[in-house]
Amino acid sequence: MATPMQVQNQQVTPQQPPNPAQAAQLQHAEIDPVAKFKNLLPRLKESLGILFKSAGEVFRYHATQDSGTRPGDSPQQKFEKSLEEFYALCDQIEINLKLALEMHSHFLDSMRYSPFPVVSSFKMDTQQEGFHYPQYLLTVRTQINCATEIHDVLTEFATKMADQPTS
Known part of the structure:
Protein backbone atom coordinates (compact mmCIF):
# COMPACT_ATOMS: atom_id res chain seq x y z
CA MET A 1 0.00 0.00 0.00
CA ALA A 2 1.35 3.42 -0.90
CA THR A 3 1.95 6.01 1.76
CA PRO A 4 0.58 9.54 1.33
CA MET A 5 4.10 10.83 0.53
CA GLN A 6 4.51 8.27 -2.23
CA VAL A 7 1.13 9.19 -3.68
CA GLN A 8 2.12 12.89 -3.71
CA ASN A 9 5.42 12.11 -5.44
CA GLN A 10 3.77 10.15 -8.24
CA GLN A 11 3.14 12.26 -11.27
CA VAL A 12 -0.24 11.93 -12.87
CA THR A 13 -0.13 12.13 -16.64
CA PRO A 14 -3.34 13.54 -18.03
CA GLN A 15 -4.90 11.71 -20.94
CA GLN A 16 -4.66 13.49 -24.25
CA PRO A 17 -8.10 14.53 -25.46
CA PRO A 18 -8.88 13.18 -28.93
CA ASN A 19 -8.53 15.67 -31.73
CA PRO A 20 -11.78 16.92 -33.32
CA ALA A 21 -11.42 14.74 -36.44
CA GLN A 22 -11.08 11.58 -34.34
CA ALA A 23 -14.01 12.62 -32.15
CA ALA A 24 -16.18 13.24 -35.22
CA GLN A 25 -15.25 9.86 -36.70
CA LEU A 26 -16.00 8.15 -33.40
CA GLN A 27 -19.36 9.91 -33.16
CA HIS A 28 -20.08 8.99 -36.79
CA ALA A 29 -19.32 5.32 -36.05
CA GLU A 30 -21.65 5.41 -33.04
CA ILE A 31 -24.52 6.89 -35.06
CA ASP A 32 -24.11 5.29 -38.48
CA PRO A 33 -25.71 1.82 -38.66
CA VAL A 34 -23.58 0.87 -41.68
CA ALA A 35 -20.42 1.61 -39.68
CA LYS A 36 -21.79 -0.52 -36.84
CA PHE A 37 -22.47 -3.31 -39.36
CA LYS A 38 -18.90 -3.10 -40.63
CA ASN A 39 -17.61 -3.31 -37.05
CA LEU A 40 -19.81 -6.33 -36.27
CA LEU A 41 -18.86 -8.31 -39.38
CA PRO A 42 -15.40 -9.49 -38.16
CA ARG A 43 -16.96 -10.47 -34.82
CA LEU A 44 -19.60 -12.46 -36.70
CA LYS A 45 -16.93 -14.25 -38.72
CA GLU A 46 -15.01 -15.11 -35.54
CA SER A 47 -18.20 -16.26 -33.83
CA LEU A 48 -19.04 -18.50 -36.80
CA GLY A 49 -15.59 -20.11 -36.58
CA ILE A 50 -16.07 -20.78 -32.86
CA LEU A 51 -19.53 -22.17 -33.57
CA PHE A 52 -18.15 -24.59 -36.17
CA LYS A 53 -15.39 -25.74 -33.80
CA SER A 54 -17.83 -26.37 -30.97
CA ALA A 55 -20.23 -28.16 -33.35
CA GLY A 56 -17.33 -30.39 -34.41
CA GLU A 57 -16.57 -31.14 -30.76
CA VAL A 58 -20.21 -32.08 -30.14
CA PHE A 59 -20.18 -34.28 -33.24
CA ARG A 60 -16.93 -35.95 -32.11
CA TYR A 61 -18.37 -36.43 -28.61
CA HIS A 62 -21.46 -38.18 -29.94
CA ALA A 63 -19.37 -40.28 -32.35
CA THR A 64 -17.17 -41.55 -29.50
CA GLN A 65 -20.26 -42.13 -27.39
CA ASP A 66 -21.83 -44.19 -30.20
CA SER A 67 -18.66 -46.27 -30.57
CA GLY A 68 -19.04 -47.46 -26.99
CA THR A 69 -16.25 -45.56 -25.24
CA ARG A 70 -16.93 -43.26 -22.31
CA PRO A 71 -16.07 -39.72 -23.37
CA GLY A 72 -15.53 -36.89 -20.89
CA ASP A 73 -17.84 -33.97 -20.28
CA SER A 74 -20.31 -33.03 -22.98
CA PRO A 75 -19.36 -29.94 -25.01
CA GLN A 76 -23.08 -29.21 -25.50
CA GLN A 77 -23.04 -26.12 -23.24
CA LYS A 78 -20.13 -24.58 -25.13
CA PHE A 79 -21.96 -25.21 -28.40
CA GLU A 80 -25.18 -23.64 -27.10
CA LYS A 81 -23.27 -20.62 -25.78
CA SER A 82 -21.49 -20.07 -29.10
CA LEU A 83 -24.78 -20.53 -30.97
CA GLU A 84 -26.44 -17.90 -28.77
CA GLU A 85 -23.55 -15.50 -29.36
CA PHE A 86 -23.79 -16.07 -33.11
CA TYR A 87 -27.55 -15.43 -33.09
CA ALA A 88 -27.10 -12.29 -30.97
CA LEU A 89 -24.60 -10.89 -33.47
CA CYS A 90 -26.93 -11.78 -36.35
CA ASP A 91 -29.76 -9.95 -34.58
CA GLN A 92 -27.59 -6.85 -34.06
CA ILE A 93 -26.57 -6.88 -37.72
CA GLU A 94 -30.19 -7.29 -38.81
CA ILE A 95 -31.29 -4.36 -36.65
CA ASN A 96 -28.51 -2.12 -37.98
CA LEU A 97 -29.27 -3.03 -41.60
CA LYS A 98 -32.99 -2.37 -41.09
CA LEU A 99 -32.13 0.97 -39.49
CA ALA A 100 -29.84 1.84 -42.41
CA LEU A 101 -32.64 0.99 -44.85
CA GLU A 102 -35.10 3.14 -42.90
CA MET A 103 -32.63 6.05 -42.76
CA HIS A 104 -32.08 5.75 -46.51
CA SER A 105 -35.84 5.77 -47.07
CA HIS A 106 -36.18 8.90 -44.93
CA PHE A 107 -33.35 10.53 -46.84
CA LEU A 108 -35.05 9.77 -50.18
CA ASP A 109 -38.35 11.16 -48.88
CA SER A 110 -36.53 14.24 -47.64
CA MET A 111 -34.93 14.74 -51.04
CA ARG A 112 -38.28 14.31 -52.77
CA TYR A 113 -40.44 16.55 -50.58
CA SER A 114 -37.99 19.21 -49.37
CA PRO A 115 -36.52 21.90 -51.57
CA PHE A 116 -33.10 21.45 -49.93
CA PRO A 117 -31.52 18.33 -48.47
CA VAL A 118 -31.30 17.95 -44.72
CA VAL A 119 -27.72 18.30 -43.48
CA SER A 120 -26.70 15.38 -41.31
CA SER A 121 -25.34 16.25 -37.90
CA PHE A 122 -22.51 13.73 -38.13
CA LYS A 123 -21.09 14.80 -41.48
CA MET A 124 -17.85 16.71 -41.17
CA ASP A 125 -18.51 18.96 -44.18
CA THR A 126 -20.29 21.97 -42.69
CA GLN A 127 -20.10 23.99 -45.91
Missing part, protein backbone atom coordinates in the same frame (compact mmCIF):
# COMPACT_ATOMS: atom_id res chain seq x y z
CA GLN A 128 -22.77 21.79 -47.47
CA GLU A 129 -25.89 23.64 -48.58
CA GLY A 130 -29.14 22.43 -47.08
CA PHE A 131 -31.44 22.50 -44.09
CA HIS A 132 -30.24 21.93 -40.60
CA TYR A 133 -32.51 19.77 -38.50
CA PRO A 134 -34.41 22.62 -36.73
CA GLN A 135 -35.10 24.23 -40.11
CA TYR A 136 -36.25 20.87 -41.42
CA LEU A 137 -38.64 20.49 -38.47
CA LEU A 138 -40.08 23.94 -39.20
CA THR A 139 -40.65 22.96 -42.84
CA VAL A 140 -42.33 19.71 -41.80
CA ARG A 141 -44.61 21.56 -39.36
CA THR A 142 -45.58 24.00 -42.11
CA GLN A 143 -46.37 21.11 -44.45
CA ILE A 144 -48.47 19.42 -41.76
CA ASN A 145 -50.40 22.65 -41.14
CA CYS A 146 -51.09 23.02 -44.89
CA ALA A 147 -52.27 19.42 -45.11
CA THR A 148 -54.54 19.95 -42.09
CA GLU A 149 -56.05 23.08 -43.66
CA ILE A 150 -56.71 21.22 -46.92
CA HIS A 151 -58.32 18.38 -44.96
CA ASP A 152 -60.55 20.82 -43.08
CA VAL A 153 -61.63 22.58 -46.30
CA LEU A 154 -62.46 19.27 -47.97
CA THR A 155 -64.38 18.06 -44.91
CA GLU A 156 -66.35 21.32 -44.79
CA PHE A 157 -67.10 21.06 -48.52
CA ALA A 158 -68.27 17.45 -48.15
CA THR A 159 -70.52 18.42 -45.23
CA LYS A 160 -72.08 21.27 -47.24
CA MET A 161 -72.62 18.98 -50.22
CA ALA A 162 -74.38 16.43 -48.01
CA ASP A 163 -76.62 19.13 -46.44
CA GLN A 164 -77.85 20.54 -49.80
CA PRO A 165 -81.16 19.15 -50.99
CA THR A 166 -81.01 17.37 -54.32
CA SER A 167 -83.29 18.80 -57.01
Whole structure:
Protein backbone atom coordinates (compact mmCIF):
# COMPACT_ATOMS: atom_id res chain seq x y z
CA MET A 1 0.00 0.00 0.00
CA ALA A 2 1.35 3.42 -0.90
CA THR A 3 1.95 6.01 1.76
CA PRO A 4 0.58 9.54 1.33
CA MET A 5 4.10 10.83 0.53
CA GLN A 6 4.51 8.27 -2.23
CA VAL A 7 1.13 9.19 -3.68
CA GLN A 8 2.12 12.89 -3.71
CA ASN A 9 5.42 12.11 -5.44
CA GLN A 10 3.77 10.15 -8.24
CA GLN A 11 3.14 12.26 -11.27
CA VAL A 12 -0.24 11.93 -12.87
CA THR A 13 -0.13 12.13 -16.64
CA PRO A 14 -3.34 13.54 -18.03
CA GLN A 15 -4.90 11.71 -20.94
CA GLN A 16 -4.66 13.49 -24.25
CA PRO A 17 -8.10 14.53 -25.46
CA PRO A 18 -8.88 13.18 -28.93
CA ASN A 19 -8.53 15.67 -31.73
CA PRO A 20 -11.78 16.92 -33.32
CA ALA A 21 -11.42 14.74 -36.44
CA GLN A 22 -11.08 11.58 -34.34
CA ALA A 23 -14.01 12.62 -32.15
CA ALA A 24 -16.18 13.24 -35.22
CA GLN A 25 -15.25 9.86 -36.70
CA LEU A 26 -16.00 8.15 -33.40
CA GLN A 27 -19.36 9.91 -33.16
CA HIS A 28 -20.08 8.99 -36.79
CA ALA A 29 -19.32 5.32 -36.05
CA GLU A 30 -21.65 5.41 -33.04
CA ILE A 31 -24.52 6.89 -35.06
CA ASP A 32 -24.11 5.29 -38.48
CA PRO A 33 -25.71 1.82 -38.66
CA VAL A 34 -23.58 0.87 -41.68
CA ALA A 35 -20.42 1.61 -39.68
CA LYS A 36 -21.79 -0.52 -36.84
CA PHE A 37 -22.47 -3.31 -39.36
CA LYS A 38 -18.90 -3.10 -40.63
CA ASN A 39 -17.61 -3.31 -37.05
CA LEU A 40 -19.81 -6.33 -36.27
CA LEU A 41 -18.86 -8.31 -39.38
CA PRO A 42 -15.40 -9.49 -38.16
CA ARG A 43 -16.96 -10.47 -34.82
CA LEU A 44 -19.60 -12.46 -36.70
CA LYS A 45 -16.93 -14.25 -38.72
CA GLU A 46 -15.01 -15.11 -35.54
CA SER A 47 -18.20 -16.26 -33.83
CA LEU A 48 -19.04 -18.50 -36.80
CA GLY A 49 -15.59 -20.11 -36.58
CA ILE A 50 -16.07 -20.78 -32.86
CA LEU A 51 -19.53 -22.17 -33.57
CA PHE A 52 -18.15 -24.59 -36.17
CA LYS A 53 -15.39 -25.74 -33.80
CA SER A 54 -17.83 -26.37 -30.97
CA ALA A 55 -20.23 -28.16 -33.35
CA GLY A 56 -17.33 -30.39 -34.41
CA GLU A 57 -16.57 -31.14 -30.76
CA VAL A 58 -20.21 -32.08 -30.14
CA PHE A 59 -20.18 -34.28 -33.24
CA ARG A 60 -16.93 -35.95 -32.11
CA TYR A 61 -18.37 -36.43 -28.61
CA HIS A 62 -21.46 -38.18 -29.94
CA ALA A 63 -19.37 -40.28 -32.35
CA THR A 64 -17.17 -41.55 -29.50
CA GLN A 65 -20.26 -42.13 -27.39
CA ASP A 66 -21.83 -44.19 -30.20
CA SER A 67 -18.66 -46.27 -30.57
CA GLY A 68 -19.04 -47.46 -26.99
CA THR A 69 -16.25 -45.56 -25.24
CA ARG A 70 -16.93 -43.26 -22.31
CA PRO A 71 -16.07 -39.72 -23.37
CA GLY A 72 -15.53 -36.89 -20.89
CA ASP A 73 -17.84 -33.97 -20.28
CA SER A 74 -20.31 -33.03 -22.98
CA PRO A 75 -19.36 -29.94 -25.01
CA GLN A 76 -23.08 -29.21 -25.50
CA GLN A 77 -23.04 -26.12 -23.24
CA LYS A 78 -20.13 -24.58 -25.13
CA PHE A 79 -21.96 -25.21 -28.40
CA GLU A 80 -25.18 -23.64 -27.10
CA LYS A 81 -23.27 -20.62 -25.78
CA SER A 82 -21.49 -20.07 -29.10
CA LEU A 83 -24.78 -20.53 -30.97
CA GLU A 84 -26.44 -17.90 -28.77
CA GLU A 85 -23.55 -15.50 -29.36
CA PHE A 86 -23.79 -16.07 -33.11
CA TYR A 87 -27.55 -15.43 -33.09
CA ALA A 88 -27.10 -12.29 -30.97
CA LEU A 89 -24.60 -10.89 -33.47
CA CYS A 90 -26.93 -11.78 -36.35
CA ASP A 91 -29.76 -9.95 -34.58
CA GLN A 92 -27.59 -6.85 -34.06
CA ILE A 93 -26.57 -6.88 -37.72
CA GLU A 94 -30.19 -7.29 -38.81
CA ILE A 95 -31.29 -4.36 -36.65
CA ASN A 96 -28.51 -2.12 -37.98
CA LEU A 97 -29.27 -3.03 -41.60
CA LYS A 98 -32.99 -2.37 -41.09
CA LEU A 99 -32.13 0.97 -39.49
CA ALA A 100 -29.84 1.84 -42.41
CA LEU A 101 -32.64 0.99 -44.85
CA GLU A 102 -35.10 3.14 -42.90
CA MET A 103 -32.63 6.05 -42.76
CA HIS A 104 -32.08 5.75 -46.51
CA SER A 105 -35.84 5.77 -47.07
CA HIS A 106 -36.18 8.90 -44.93
CA PHE A 107 -33.35 10.53 -46.84
CA LEU A 108 -35.05 9.77 -50.18
CA ASP A 109 -38.35 11.16 -48.88
CA SER A 110 -36.53 14.24 -47.64
CA MET A 111 -34.93 14.74 -51.04
CA ARG A 112 -38.28 14.31 -52.77
CA TYR A 113 -40.44 16.55 -50.58
CA SER A 114 -37.99 19.21 -49.37
CA PRO A 115 -36.52 21.90 -51.57
CA PHE A 116 -33.10 21.45 -49.93
CA PRO A 117 -31.52 18.33 -48.47
CA VAL A 118 -31.30 17.95 -44.72
CA VAL A 119 -27.72 18.30 -43.48
CA SER A 120 -26.70 15.38 -41.31
CA SER A 121 -25.34 16.25 -37.90
CA PHE A 122 -22.51 13.73 -38.13
CA LYS A 123 -21.09 14.80 -41.48
CA MET A 124 -17.85 16.71 -41.17
CA ASP A 125 -18.51 18.96 -44.18
CA THR A 126 -20.29 21.97 -42.69
CA GLN A 127 -20.10 23.99 -45.91
CA GLN A 128 -22.77 21.79 -47.47
CA GLU A 129 -25.89 23.64 -48.58
CA GLY A 130 -29.14 22.43 -47.08
CA PHE A 131 -31.44 22.50 -44.09
CA HIS A 132 -30.24 21.93 -40.60
CA TYR A 133 -32.51 19.77 -38.50
CA PRO A 134 -34.41 22.62 -36.73
CA GLN A 135 -35.10 24.23 -40.11
CA TYR A 136 -36.25 20.87 -41.42
CA LEU A 137 -38.64 20.49 -38.47
CA LEU A 138 -40.08 23.94 -39.20
CA THR A 139 -40.65 22.96 -42.84
CA VAL A 140 -42.33 19.71 -41.80
CA ARG A 141 -44.61 21.56 -39.36
CA THR A 142 -45.58 24.00 -42.11
CA GLN A 143 -46.37 21.11 -44.45
CA ILE A 144 -48.47 19.42 -41.76
CA ASN A 145 -50.40 22.65 -41.14
CA CYS A 146 -51.09 23.02 -44.89
CA ALA A 147 -52.27 19.42 -45.11
CA THR A 148 -54.54 19.95 -42.09
CA GLU A 149 -56.05 23.08 -43.66
CA ILE A 150 -56.71 21.22 -46.92
CA HIS A 151 -58.32 18.38 -44.96
CA ASP A 152 -60.55 20.82 -43.08
CA VAL A 153 -61.63 22.58 -46.30
CA LEU A 154 -62.46 19.27 -47.97
CA THR A 155 -64.38 18.06 -44.91
CA GLU A 156 -66.35 21.32 -44.79
CA PHE A 157 -67.10 21.06 -48.52
CA ALA A 158 -68.27 17.45 -48.15
CA THR A 159 -70.52 18.42 -45.23
CA LYS A 160 -72.08 21.27 -47.24
CA MET A 161 -72.62 18.98 -50.22
CA ALA A 162 -74.38 16.43 -48.01
CA ASP A 163 -76.62 19.13 -46.44
CA GLN A 164 -77.85 20.54 -49.80
CA PRO A 165 -81.16 19.15 -50.99
CA THR A 166 -81.01 17.37 -54.32
CA SER A 167 -83.29 18.80 -57.01
